[in-house]
Amino acid sequence: MSTTDDYEIRVVTGLKRITGFRLEALTDPSLGFQGPGRKANFVLTEFAVSLQHGTTKPRKLDFAGAVADHSEESWKVAGAIDPSKTTGWGVWDGVNNTAQDRQAVFRLKQPVEIAEGSILVVTLRHQSRFKEHLLGHFRISATDTPRPGxxxxxxxxxxxxxxxxxxxxxxxxxxxxxxxxxxxxxxxxxxxxxxxxxxxxxxxxxxxxx
Known part of the structure; x- marks a missing residue:
């Protein structure tokens, strides 16, 4: 198993307009200590989304902010969308409390219009100094609500x-x-x-x- 890794998800959405994304980190019996990371905790060093239409070069979307239902003290969710490569979102909450479903919402700076046939490219980077701190099971959602939270x-x-x-x-x-x-x-x-x-x-x- 890789000690660090990047996940790329390419999807077509039915939404015509997007204002934000939600990432759910989910527990599962197959994961170490039931997750939500591969071995309980994870550190997401970057959450990035690009929009691609046809053969054009993907356009990276800019985020205005992020919130989470829980962040580790030294690994706040805002670290997943800042320019630094040494920050990120972690959810460690002690041996008995880390195995919980967690969620984070990332709000775009400006709503983006989605043309028919466009592809969303979501990249989840795990490049922290901690070994195998990777998301285990997760779900990604998009919304067009004016104030995603x-x-x-x-x-x-x-x-x-x-x-x-x-x-x-x-x-x-x-x-x-x-x-x-x-x-x-x-x-x-x-x-x-x-x-x-x-x-x-x-x-x-x-x-x-x-």
Missing amino acids: LDTATVPPADILELVRKQVPNLKTGQLKRLSEYHRRPPTPPERPADWNRSTGPPDNGTRAA
Whole structure:
């Protein structure tokens, strides 16, 4: 097994526009200590995406930021999209807590329009100083939601976001009613977000089907 490695995934998406990507690092009994890395932890030194149409040269997409549900203290998720080759995203959380599904969301600087037939080329680099710190099983998704984040399925509507930025004394009766109705709405069913267009593959190439 390689001590460092790069994965390249080439996919065609049904989305016409993309604002961000989600990477899920998934546990599995076949992995060392059940993953989500090949041997529990992983260090993703770069998450890169390029867009290719026809025979043209792939165009690398620029990211504005990244968030994760957990990052190792010295290996923050932002390190996977910065220019440095010595940073990256790691998820070590102790012997008993590392074996958990983890996710990170990478937000593009600008939405990108996807022409028919275009190919997304996703590159996952594992070039840290740690041996065999490679992703084991994973899933990659894309979204066209305006503000992609970890809670994309439940991102509040634009008017609600605008209201919560204001001081309560400055809100009118109708605005207070709107906030109250929103917070009293039925809970969102615990399902995976419908607005994430997933790319999956067989376990032998590093992904796990949904």
